[in-house]
Amino acid sequence: MRLTAWIASVWRTCFRSGAVERDLDDEMRATVDLLADRYVAGGMNPAEARRAALVELGGVEQVKEQVREHRLAAPLETILLDLRYAWRTLWKAPSFAIVVLATLALGIGANTAIFSVVHAMLLSPLPYRDADRLIFVWSDMTDEGYPRAPLSGPELDDLRARSKTCAAFGAIWANTAALTGDDHPEQLRIGRVTDDFFNVLGAEAALGRTFRAEDARPGAAPTILLSWPVFERRYGADPSLVGRRILVNDRPTTVVGVMPRSFRLLLPPDSSVPDDLQAFQPFPAAMTQGPRGQQFLRVVGRMRPAVTVDQARADIDGVASTISRAFTEYGASGRRFVTVGLQSDDVREIRPALVALFAGVGILLLIACVNVASLLIARAAARRSEIALRLALGAARVRIVRQCLIEGLLLASLGAVAGLAAGWCALRAVTVVRPDALSRIELASIDWPVALFTFGIAIAWGVLFSMAPLTEIYAPDLLPELQRTNRQVDTLRDGVRRTLVVIQMALSVVLLVCAGLLVHTLMRVQNVDPGFRADDALTFRVAIPMQRYRPIAGFNTFARNLDEALRRIPGVQGVGAISHLPYDDLPNWGTPYLADAAMDDASAPNADARAVTPGLMETMGLQLQEGRFFTEADQPGQRPSIIVDDKLAARVWPGRSAIGQHLGVDPGSTGRPTVNMTVVGVVKHVRLRSLVADLTEQIYFPERLILRNPMAYVVRSSRDPAALAADVRAAIAALDPNLPIYDVRPLHTYVDGARAARRFTALLAAGFAVVALLLACVGVYGVMAYAVTRRRREFGVRLALGADPSRLAVAILRDGLTLAIAGALIGVLGAAAAGSLLRAQLYGVAPYDPPSFLITVGMLGVTCLLASWIPARRALAASPMEALRTE
Numbered sequence: 001m002r003l004t005a006w007i008a009s010v011w012r013t014c015f016r017s018g019a020v021e022r023d024l025d026d027e028m029r030a031t032v033d034l035l036a037d038r039y040v041a042g043g044m045n046p047a048e049a050r051r052a053a054l055v056e057l058g059g060v061e062q063v064k065e066q067v068r069e070h071r072l073a074a075p076l077e078t079i080l081l082d083l084r085y086a087w088r089t090l091w092k093a094p095s096f097a098i099v100v101l102a103t104l105a106l107g108i109g110a111n112t113a114i115f116s117v118v119h120a121m122l123l124s125p126l127p128y129r130d131a132d133r134l135i136f137v138w139s140d141m142t143d144e145g146y147p148r149a150p151l152s153g154p155e156l157d158d159l160r161a162r163s164k165t166c167a168a169f170g171a172i173w174a175n176t177a178a179l180t181g182d183d184h185p186e187q188l189r190i191g192r193v194t195d196d197f198f199n200v201l202g203a204e205a206a207l208g209r210t211f212r213a214e215d216a217r218p219g220a221a222p223t224i225l226l227s228w229p230v231f232e233r234r235y236g237a238d239p240s241l242v243g244r245r246i247l248v249n250d251r252p253t254t255v256v257g258v259m260p261r262s263f264r265l266l267l268p269p270d271s272s273v274p275d276d277l278q279a280f281q282p283f284p285a286a287m288t289q290g291p292r293g294q295q296f297l298r299v300v301g302r303m304r305p306a307v308t309v310d311q312a313r314a315d316i317d318g319v320a321s322t323i324s325r326a327f328t329e330y331g332a333s334g335r336r337f338v339t340v341g342l343q344s345d346d347v348r349e350i351r352p353a354l355v356a357l358f359a360g361v362g363i364l365l366l367i368a369c370v371n372v373a374s375l376l377i378a379r380a381a382a383r384r385s386e387i388a389l390r391l392a393l394g395a396a397r398v399r400i401v402r403q404c405l406i407e408g409l410l411l412a413s414l415g416a417v418a419g420l421a422a423g424w425c426a427l428r429a430v431t432v433v434r435p436d437a438l439s440r441i442e443l444a445s446i447d448w449p450v451a452l453f454t455f456g457i458a459i460a461w462g463v464l465f466s467m468a469p470l471t472e473i474y475a476p477d478l479l480p481e482l483q484r485t486n487r488q489v490d491t492l493r494d495g496v497r498r499t500l501v502v503i504q505m506a507l508s509v510v511l512l513v514c515a516g517l518l519v520h521t522l523m524r525v526q527n528v529d530p531g532f533r534a535d536d537a538l539t540f541r542v543a544i545p546m547q548r549y550r551p552i553a554g555f556n557t558f559a560r561n562l563d564e565a566l567r568r569i570p571g572v573q574g575v576g577a578i579s580h581l582p583y584d585d586l587p588n589w590g591t592p593y594l595a596d597a598a599m600d601d602a603s604a605p606n607a608d609a610r611a612v613t614p615g616l617m618e619t620m621g622l623q624l625q626e627g628r629f630f631t632e633a634d635q636p637g638q639r640p641s642i643i644v645d646d647k648l649a650a651r652v653w654p655g656r657s658a659i660g661q662h663l664g665v666d667p668g669s670t671g672r673p674t675v676n677m678t679v680v681g682v683v684k685h686v687r688l689r690s691l692v693a694d695l696t697e698q699i700y701f702p703e704r705l706i707l708r709n710p711m712a713y714v715v716r717s718s719r720d721p722a723a724l725a726a727d728v729r730a731a732i733a734a735l736d737p738n739l740p741i742y743d744v745r746p747l748h749t750y751v752d753g754a755r756a757a758r759r760f761t762a763l764l765a766a767g768f769a770v771v772a773l774l775l776a777c778v779g780v781y782g783v784m785a786y787a788v789t790r791r792r793r794e795f796g797v798r799l800a801l802g803a804d805p806s807r808l809a810v811a812i813l814r815d816g817l818t819l820a821i822a823g824a825l826i827g828v829l830g831a832a833a834a835g836s837l838l839r840a841q842l843y844g845v846a847p848y849d850p851p852s853f854l855i856t857v858g859m860l861g862v863t864c865l866l867a868s869w870i871p872a873r874r875a876l877a878a879s880p881m882e883a884l885r886t887e
Contacts, residue, residue: 086407096379100372100411101418103778104458106771107368108419110361112446112454113426118358119453120444122347126266129202130302135166135312136268136345137299140336144606145696146590148270148338150295152671153288155335156194158323159299165307165315170197171297172265174273174587176543176710177224177281178740179234181247185740187543187710188230188278191265195282200302207231208242208257215256216285222253225280228261248281250547266440268345271298272587275439292329293671296587300342313339329671331603350438352840353761359834360511364768364775367507369461371775374500374782376408376465405466412462416455420446423454430764435756498819501779505823505864506830508769508776509856513831515769516852517838517845518762524844525755530582531686533621537747538721539581540728542739543710552636556704558735559711560632563613565731571719576616579708581747582688583754589708591699592673594664595652604673607648607697608688609665611708617643617683617700619716620747625649627659627681634680634702641702643681648697658682665699667706677701691754692843714747721746761841773859776823777867784816785871809872816868817861824857831856 035053040046090097125131137159139149151159151171159169172193179186198210206228215223224246226235235241245252259280267273303312316339324334340348347354424446434441542562549558559577566575580586592604614630625646634641642663649658659680664673689695703711717724725744732739835847845852 082403082406083410085403086410089407090410093379096375097411100375101414103368103371103375103775104412104415105418105422106775107361107365108415108454108458109422109426110768110771111365111457112419112423112450113430114354114358114361115453116423116427116444116446116450117430117441118354119447119449121440122351122354123449126343126346127262127264131202131343132341133303133305133307134201134342135301135303135309136271136340136342137169137301137316138338138340139295140338141606143333144592144604146606150587151297151299151337152292152295153290153297154292155295155323156297156299157288158319159301159316162319162322163301163312163315165303165312166301167304168196168200169299169301170194170200171283171299172197172267172273173283173296173298174277174585176541176742177248177279178250178543178545179246179248180250180738180740185738186234187541187740187742189274189276189742190224190279190281191273191277192283193280194287195285197280197300200300202302203259203263205257206260206263207239208255210257211280211282215282218285222248222251223256223282224248224253225256226258227276227278228259228263229276230278231258232261250545253281264440264443266346267298267300267342269349272585273298274585291670291672292327293592293666294669295671296669301339309339309341333603350440350757353757356514356838356841357761357764360514360765360768363507363511364772365457365461367504367511367772367775369464370500370504370507371779371782372411372461372465374497374504374779377497377500401466405463408464408466409459409462411465412458413455416458419458420451420454423450433760433763435760436753438757438760497783501776501783501819502823502826504776504779505820505860506827508772509824509827509860510830510834511765511772512769512856512859513827513852514834514838515762515765516856517835517842517847517849518758518765520845520849520852521842522755522758522762525691525758528687528691530691530751530754531622531684532582533716534746534748534751536718536721537619537714537716538724538728538744539712539714539747539750540725540741540744541710541712542732542741545739546709548736552707555707556635559613559703561735562713562732563615565735566713566715566728569715569717569724569727569731571717571724572715573718574615574619574716575713576619577613577703577711577713578616578620579611579703579711580688581712581714581750582686583691583750584712588689589669590696591666591669592671593648593652593666593697593699594673595661604664605651605697607644607699608695609667609699609701610688611701611703611706611711613703613711616714619714622686623684625682625684626657627679629681630700630702632704635704640675640677640705641680642677643683643700644679645683645685645698647685647694648699649679649682651697663699665701667701691751712743758841758843773863776860777863780816780819780864781867781870783819784812784868809869812872813865813868816864820861820864824860827860828853828857 032050032053035056036046036049039049039052044052126134128134137151138147139151139155140147141149150173156169156171159166163169170193172191175190175192177188177190179188193211195211195213195216198204204210205225208225210225211223214220226241231237231241241255242257243255245254247253264275265273265277266275301312301316303309316337320335320337324330327335427444427446431442431444544555544558544562546555549555563575563577566572580589589609590606591609592606594604612630614632614634617624617629627643630641630643642665644658644663652658652663653661659682661679662676663679665675665677666673667675683700685694686698687694688698715721715724715728728744729741732741831853832848835849839847
């Protein structure tokens with residue numbers, strides 16, 4: 001019954017407060033009238049009777065206040081009254097409210113945007129069934145130069161047969177396939193997968209089904225599983241497509257299903273499996289019977305229930321030990337596996353950058369909130385007389401504290417709303433400018449966890465905001481304020497604001513130095529020589545259909561005809577093709593090599609392998625150290641030739657010429673370097689896979705001997721590469737109208753992409769640092785403006801007595817510069833610690849980079865002088881008489 005009465009009281013308090021007050025007024029009038037009637041009956045006249053009734057009652061307003069305090073919803077009613085009061089005070093000070101809300105929107109908005117990315121990429125589970133049970137298995141070939149290498153088909157079978165902690169293993173390999181059979185052939189990026197891959201992953205088709213064991217049996221009809229974008233764009237999202245046949249690589253292929261629109265293949269970035277594969281086809285079952293050295297499978301495992309990653313790792317290590325003893329192919333070192341949780345490995349590369357950005361926006365939020373606290377202290381100081389008067393009239397300090405708390409929470413709540421809006425806009429902007437390498441940022445959104453995080457930090461800071469004015473509320477002496485004789489600067493209160501500004505300065509230095517280190521790193525990366533020319537060149541990929549151009553002679557004839565057709569395009573200066581463009585996302589191709597046939601080939605080092613056509617190295621501007629480039633004379637039937645880089649030549653033949661030397665290599669990816677080839681040229685090492693890391697040595701094969709399909713063509717021209725694309729398409733269509741090309745773009749975009757992630761991080765950090773610097777300057781300006789305003793009378797007296805205005809200005813500037821120096825000294829210590837944490841994000845830059853520290857301190861000093869000069873100039877511009885009249 002009491003709950004029902006409380007709900008009714010709350011309802012009337014919140015939604016019928018006017019009627020409640022009118023009822024209370026009616027009750028008070030009736031009570032006064034009743035008492036007055038009694039006094040009249042006792043012989044008083046009506047006026048005296050009414051006065052006696054009011055005296056007996058003890059005051060109408062006092063009784064009404066007591067009644068309000070005893071209502072069931074009295075606490076809520078008091079809060080609503082304080083809330084309305086806080087709203088009115090903010091409404092009457094719009095400039096103050098706008099500055100505070102804008103400051104909070106900047107800090108909370110930046111945190112909301114970055115936290116949404118962190119939540120989507122680091123905290124949320126992968127969008128697969130029981131994602132915490134998924135693991136990823138790498139082959140550890142650190143001794144050969146590949147610490148995270150793929151597995152072979154037989155090794156996948158070993159894991160399936162011998163692992164006790166995992167229920168299943170699936171594998172994938174990225175490749176391409178052509179949709180043909182109409183006037184618009186299209187090359188798709190597909191994933192070749194084991195028939196159980198999607199079951200292991202825990203992903204279902206939106207239409208139809210995923211693959212089954214019968215799809216991989218010998219003689220089975222070809223099948224394909226489409227992504228939703230291809231299904232929607234090419235086939236109009238027609239559900240009747242499932243079960244029909246389409247032409248894939250000129251072969252009738254049955255569409256068994258379509259993956260959901262939201263499906264993304266979130267595997268580790270260095271697995272070279274793109275997130276946005278357009279279709280999938282099953283491996284044949286015989287795939288697991290290939291050579292053990294043919295490593296190309298990216299393997300995902302599903303652990304059994306209640307199994308931990310550590311237990312699975314120990315189990316898989318045991319499998320590695322068993323097969324190392326059983327198979328001599330692994331040599332004395334044996335086979336080692338690296339087993340990691342898929343969730344943690346998926347974000348291994350991006351986690352440090354995201355954590356650094358999240359720490360940066362955390363510092364930015366702290367700066368913004370310190371700024372707001374400083375503004376609230378100034379506001380409380382301006383309302384000191386009002387607070388003193390209310391306390392003198394009997395107001396409880398607890399009530400005023402509660403009002404401050406509600407005002408702080410109101411500001412924080414409005415700031416959270418503004419921050420959510422700003423965060424949404426910032427997230428959209430981040431999504432637009434994010435590099436292709438960070439495409440998973442598109443998964444971020446402002447969802448309920450992000451909104452709760454936003455309001456959580458807002459409420460926490462709102463409580464802290466409300467503590468800022470307590471120095472005014474608990475002032476020990478009210479008399480000077482009531483007499484309006486307190487003209488001197490309150491050193492305690494001013495000291496609190498100055499301390500807050502020093503904190504702002506120190507935090508700004510930390511953020512600015514870290515941003516400076518990242519920007520300096522970006523400049524170093526921009527100046528890295530990749531070892532080839534990326535300007536004025538167009539690239540595209542093409543897969544020559546082996547079914548139409550057999551045997552190897554037919555394939556090479558078509559490739560030469562294509563090369564000649566491209567050279568005939570007006571403005572073309574060079575043409576060549578390569579199996580892997582620098583910094584592309586194709587699976588890397590490597591080969592073991594041996595200079596001495598007597599050595600154990602199981603311990604052979606590995607090199608990056610690339611197949612190139614004649615003219616490619618000249619077109620890309622590779623630097624020939626000795627020997628020659630490939631020519632059309634390097635044909636099948638001739639003496640096999642290769643070109644190596646200077647790193648390999650120096651390692652294998654130190655102090656000798658590499659030309660004419662023989663090298664055992666493995667162009668067929670069997671795992672055994674048994675093919676003997678002759679070195680005809682040495683080129684300078686090219687940064688093929690990373691701009692910031694010199695990885696393994698490099699071996700180039702003549703594509704005419706070692707066929708690779710698809711190939712990436714590079715066309716150098718005196719014309720704009722973008723304008724060249726139409727002529728390239730026309731030239732290829734003239735040779736084969738059913739041959740699609742794809743990934744048509746300038747060569748420099750690959751280099752830009754290799755720099756993009758660092759550029760993205762550096763620009764975001766620099767943006768946060770600039771905002772932090774501006775907020776710090778606002779804080780300095782506020783302190784100095786407040787101090788100058790309080791001292792205007794003092795300045796007026798000194799000017800009237802003949803003081804030099806310039807000396808007063810210098811004193812004010814010195815005061816502001818003192819704050820900057822104190823903040824800089826503390827900030828430099830913090831920046832030194834933060835810089836060491838950023839070490840993994842730096843390249844060619846020390847964590848204690850002197851230019852970054854010196855430039856930051858210089859910027860801080862200049863901005864603080866400017867922020868101090870404005871109030872100083874305004875104070876000294878006034879006449880002495882105006883200053884002396886100032887209260």
